[in-house]
Amino acid sequence: MNACIKTKKPIKYPYGLVERMSNYQPVFYQDASPELRELYDEITTSLNMPSPPNWLIYLGDAPHLARGMWGMLKSVLVEGNLPPLLQELILFTVAYHRSVPYCLDLHASNIIRMTKTLGYEDLQDIACHRSRGIIPDSYNVALQVATKLATSTCILEKDDFDRLQVSGYDQIQSMEITTLVSVALYFNTYTFASNLPIDENIKGVATSQVYQ
Numbered sequence: 001m002n003a004c005i006k007t008k009k010p011i012k013y014p015y016g017l018v019e020r021m022s023n024y025q026p027v028f029y030q031d032a033s034p035e036l037r038e039l040y041d042e043i044t045t046s047l048n049m050p051s052p053p054n055w056l057i058y059l060g061d062a063p064h065l066a067r068g069m070w071g072m073l074k075s076v077l078v079e080g081n082l083p084p085l086l087q088e089l090i091l092f093t094v095a096y097h098r099s100v101p102y103c104l105d106l107h108a109s110n111i112i113r114m115t116k117t118l119g120y121e122d123l124q125d126i127a128c129h130r131s132r133g134i135i136p137d138s139y140n141v142a143l144q145v146a147t148k149l150a151t152s153t154c155i156l157e158k159d160d161f162d163r164l165q166v167s168g169y170d171q172i173q174s175m176e177i178t179t180l181v182s183v184a185l186y187f188n189t190y191t192f193a194s195n196l197p198i199d200e201n202i203k204g205v206a207t208s209q210v211y212q
Contacts, residue, residue: 024194027060036063043070046078054199055102055191069190072183080176085114086139087180089126093143094150094184096127102191102198103184109202138167142177149181 029040029052040052047053059066077087088111095103108123118126118134125131129144145160156178164174190196 022058022195022197024058024196025061026054026057028057032060033063036060036066039063039067039070046074050201053106054196055106055187058194058196069187072186076176076180076183080180081173082176082180085111085135086142088114089123089135089139089143090146090177090180091184092123093127093146094181095188096124097147097151098185098188100188100191102196103188105198105202138169141167142169146177146181149178150185 027036029037032040040056043056044050044052056066056070059069076082077084080087082090088107091103092107092111094100095107108120111123112118112120122131122134126135126143127147129140129147131140141163145156145164148160149156161174164177165171169177
C-alpha cells in the first residue's frame with residue numbers, strides 16, 4: 001500500500017513491534033557504568049531530553065555501538081548546518097515512507113513539541129509533499145530529494161543536487177541532507193533489528209491506534 005494515499009486511518013505497521021519484547025536488553029541509568037552514564041548524560045543534554053531514550057539504553061550492553069551511533073547522529077544534528085525543524089522533518093519523512101513505528105513516534109513528537117502548531121495529519125501531508133504552504137518551498141525540495149534517496153534503488157542525479165542548489169542549499173548542506181537520510185536508514189534498521197519499544201513519553205503520537 002502506498003503510504004501517500006491520504007487516509008485518516010493509521011498506517012498498518014508490520015512485525016508487531018510494540019507488542020513483542022525487545023530482542024536487546026536495556027541498561028538503565030542506575031545500572032550503567034560511570035563511563036556509560038557519562039555517555040547517557042552527554043546525549044540527553046545535547047538533545048535536550050529529560051532522560052536517556054530507549055534507542056540509547058537498549059544499546060547499553062555495547063557502549064562502543066552506542067558511541068558510534070551517537071557520533072553519526074551528533075555530526076549532522078548537533079554539529080550540522082541545517083535548521084533543526086528541517087532535520088526532524090527529514091528523519092520523520094524517511095521513517096514515514098519506510099513505516100518505522102519507533103522513529104515515526106520519536107520524530108513526530110519532536111516536531112510537534114518544536115512547532116506547537118503542526119499535528120500528525122500535517123506531518124503526513126508534508127511527508128507526501130502536500131504541505132500546502134505549511135513549510136517553505138525549500139524544505140519541500142529537500143524532503144523530495146530525501147524521499148527519493150530513501151526509497152529508490154537508483155543513484156541521485158545531478159538534477160537532484162541542482163534542485164537543492166536552486167533552493168538555496170550550498171554543497172555542505174546538500175551533503176548533510178543526504179547524510180541525514182543515511183543516518184535515518186541506519187537507525188530504522190536498528191529499531192527493526194532490536195524490536196525497540198517506543199518510549200512512554202512519546203508513544204502514540206503516530207501509532208496510538210495501530211494495534212487496536
